[in-house]
Amino acid sequence: MKWKNLELQEWVSIVANVGVIAGIVFLAIELRQNNELLASQTRATYASMDQTGWVMIIENPSLIDILIQDRSGEPLSESQELRLNALWMQTFAQYEFRYLEDPDFTPWVAGQRRIFQSYPSLRRAWRGDGRGSRQAGKDNFDPDFVTFYDEQVAIEP
Numbered sequence: 001m002k003w004k005n006l007e008l009q010e011w012v013s014i015v016a017n018v019g020v021i022a023g024i025v026f027l028a029i030e031l032r033q034n035n036e037l038l039a040s041q042t043r044a045t046y047a048s049m050d051q052t053g054w055v056m057i058i059e060n061p062s063l064i065d066i067l068i069q070d071r072s073g074e075p076l077s078e079s080q081e082l083r084l085n086a087l088w089m090q091t092f093a094q095y096e097f098r099y100l101e102d103p104d105f106t107p108w109v110a111g112q113r114r115i116f117q118s119y120p121s122l123r124r125a126w127r128g129d130g131r132g133s134r135q136a137g138k139d140n141f142d143p144d145f146v147t148f149y150d151e152q153v154a155i156e157p
Helices: 004-060 062-071 078-101 110-117 121-126 143-152
Strands: none
Touching: 004 062, 004 078, 062 078, 078 121, 078 143, 110 121
């Protein structure tokens, strides 16, 4: 009788160990799927953020004329400057979010540098010395992001 009990205990132990291993394998598969889903959601968030500026222009066609005027170096009225400041500060906030979430994600740097060099109001908004807003400027952002942006993007023409 002891022999059969010992054999039964060994089988129960083996089955329990197999169950634990199967549970660990299942958990690993679930974690991998969750990581893939989070990565996908992050990419979707970044894509949405990238499209925000274009959507703003589509929904507010008057921005086109102001942006062209600014890019051409023509003076802006205070209200035009304020409108572009709002656009730029919203853009900086998106860049800051993106940078803080993934500091190594920098493929957008070259394009942002071209934009920074093309729009005087963008440079004024970053420096905080434009007429349009008293709340603009890089002092509103995380110091690590400011350092990164100053060194990689905010290169004066």
